Structure formats: structure tokens, C-alpha cells
Amino acid sequence: MQATSEIEINKKREKTFNEKVIVPFWSLAALLVVMNTTMFNVALPNVANEFSLTPTVASWIVTAYSVVFGIATITYSRLTDYLPIRKMVLFGALLLGISSLLGYFAHHFILLLAARILQAVGAASFPGLGYVLFSRYIPSERRGSAMAAIASGTSLGFGLGxxxxxALTQFLGWNYLFVLTGLVLLTIPFFHHYVPQEQKKSVHFDLLGSILVAAGITGLLLFVTTFALWALFMGLAAAGLL
Structure with missing residues (x-):
């Protein structure tokens, strides 16, 4: 009886999930998210020159994004156990779009850094939720091709970024990098219409574990980017405690 009920639930899920629409748009969003990570690497000298920043300070535009992105990706994945995926992906896409507009009009380094951090929180929803969504709603015989489409968008983003x-930095200015990422707002109507609505569940959230994961990721990423030994020790200690 239990196996029969699970099959019926899976069939209902497949009927409410249009993978022919979701997979291409999710791949597009993954492309923009990855490009948002790599585009700013080439724009750092221009940003540093405009705001009179040292290379170390300017690098935080990329470092802060990477740290927050890594933490938020894991957090979104855990939240899928009791929060609806559609609400979270709409929140992520909207936050990414709004923070991109904020970054476009940023004329101070603090505002620019804040926009990048908010971008990371929104952008992390796509890799964090995509694989959970596909594994939950796409049958196993077609799941591999869907995952490959996301991986293709990600790889293309690394190359095109x-x-x-x-090109944008040279001919238009680094502010227009935010305009490109803001195109993710165009995907919101499709996600709202085609991602199935799920029920909210009551599940205990491991707050201590989340803090240790965040500390571990932050420490290790900071060590990779700054080679600070204290960051390495913090990351290893947090990982050990976890």
C-alpha cells in the first residue's frame, strides 16, 4: 500500500511539472549565475581605479560573493526539506534581480559590495534548489539529460563570463555587468507558473550545524583567496566540530 501511494504521488508530481519549460529556463538562470561570478574578475582593475581601492580591498567584490554563495547554496538545499521550492526560487530570482539594479546604480564601494553579497544570496538558490527539484520531479530515465543541461549552462557560463x-567593461562600463545579471527577472513568470506548489512542512533546522558549515566554508575560501593561516585553522576547526 505504501509503495502504491508513493507511485501515485510521483505521478501527480510529474503531471504538475513541465520539464520542457523548466529545464531550459533553469539552465539559462544557471548560465547567468555562473557568469556573474566570473565576469567581475576582469572588471576588478576598473572598479579599483574608480573607487581608489587597493587590489586586496577590491578583491572582496569576488571573495565576498564566493563565500556567501557557498554558504547559501548549502542552506537552500537544506531548506527544501520543509519550505516550498517555488517560493524559494522566486525569492532568489527576485533578490538577484533587485540587487543587480542596486549594483548598477552603485557609486560607492560599500554599496557595491552590499549588492554583490545580496546577489550571492539570490543566485545560490539556483544550484541549491535545481538538483533537488529535478531529482524530486523528473523520472530517473530522463533525469540525467536534465542534469546535463544544467551542467552545460554552468560550463558555458564559466567560458563566456x-x-x-x-567586453561590457571596456565598451560600456562595469555597471552594465549588473544589467546582464538582472535579466534573471525575466524567468520569474515561468518559474511561478511551472514550478509545482508544495506544502510547507515542520522540520527541525540544525542551526548549530549551519553555523559550523558557514564557518568552515568561510575559513577555507578565505584561505584560498588570501592565504591567511588563521582562516585555514578556523575552517578546519569548524569542519572538525561539524
Whole structure:
């Protein structure tokens, strides 16, 4: 009886999930998210020159994004156990779009850094939720091709990011990098219509574990980018406690 009920639930899920629409738009969102990470690497000298920043301070535009992105990705994945995926992906896309507009009009380094951090929180929803969504709603015989589409968008984003980022920075200015990422707002109507509505569940959230994960990721990423030994020790200690 239990196996029969699970099959019926899976069939209902498949009927309410249009993968022919979701997979392409999710791949597009993954492309923009990854490009948002790599585009700013080539724009750092221009940003540093405009705001009179040292290379170390300017690098926080990328470092802060990477740290927050890594933490938020894991957090979104855990939240899928009791929060509806549609609400979270709409929140992520909206936050990414709004923070991109904020970054476009940023004329101070603090505002620019805040926009990048908010971008990371919103952007992390796509890799964090995408694989959970596909594994939950796409049958196993078609799941591999859907995952491959996301991976293709991600790989393409890594390749196109520096090229498009360099072109936009040279001919239009680094502010227009935010305009490109803001295109993610166009995906919101499709996600709202085609991602199935789920019921909220009551599940205990491991707050201590989340703090240790965040501390571990932050420490290790900071060590990779700054080679600070204290960051390495903090990351290893948090990982050990976890």
C-alpha cells in the first residue's frame, strides 16, 4: 500500500511539472549565475581605479560573493526539506534581480559590495534548489539529460563570463555587468507558473550545524583567496566540530 501511494504521488508530481519549460529556463538562470561570478574578475582593475581601492580591498567584490554563495547554496538545499521550492526560487530570482539594479546604480564601494553579497544570496538558490527539484520531479530515465543541461549552462557560463565581462567593461562600463545579471527577472513568470506548489512542512533546522558549515566554508575560501593561516585553522576547526 505504501509503495502504491508513493507511485501515485510521483505521478501527480510529474503531471504538475513541465520539464520542457523548466529545464531550459533553469539552465539559462544557471548560465547567468555562473557568469556573474566570473565576469567581475576582469572588471576588478576598473572598479579599483574608480573607487581608489587597493587590489586586496577590491578583491572582496569576488571573495565576498564566493563565500556567501557557498554558504547559501548549502542552506537552500537544506531548506527544501520543509519550505516550498517555488517560493524559494522566486525569492532568489527576485533578490538577484533587485540587487543587480542596486549594483548598477552603485557609486560607492560599500554599496557595491552590499549588492554583490545580496546577489550571492539570490543566485545560490539556483544550484541549491535545481538538483533537488529535478531529482524530486523528473523520472530517473530522463533525469540525467536534465542534469546535463544544467551542467552545460554552468560550463558555458564559466567560458563566456570573462569574455562578455571584459567586453561590457571596456565598451560600456562595469555597471552594465549588473544589467546582464538582472535579466534573471525575466524567468520569474515561468518559474511561478511551472514550478509545482508544495506544502510547507515542520522540520527541525540544525542551526548549530549551519553555523559550523558557514564557518568552515568561510575559513577555507578565505584561505584560498588570501592565504591567511588563521582562516585555514578556523575552517578546519569548524569542519572538525561539524
Amino acid at each position: 570573462p569574455v562578455i565581462g571584459g
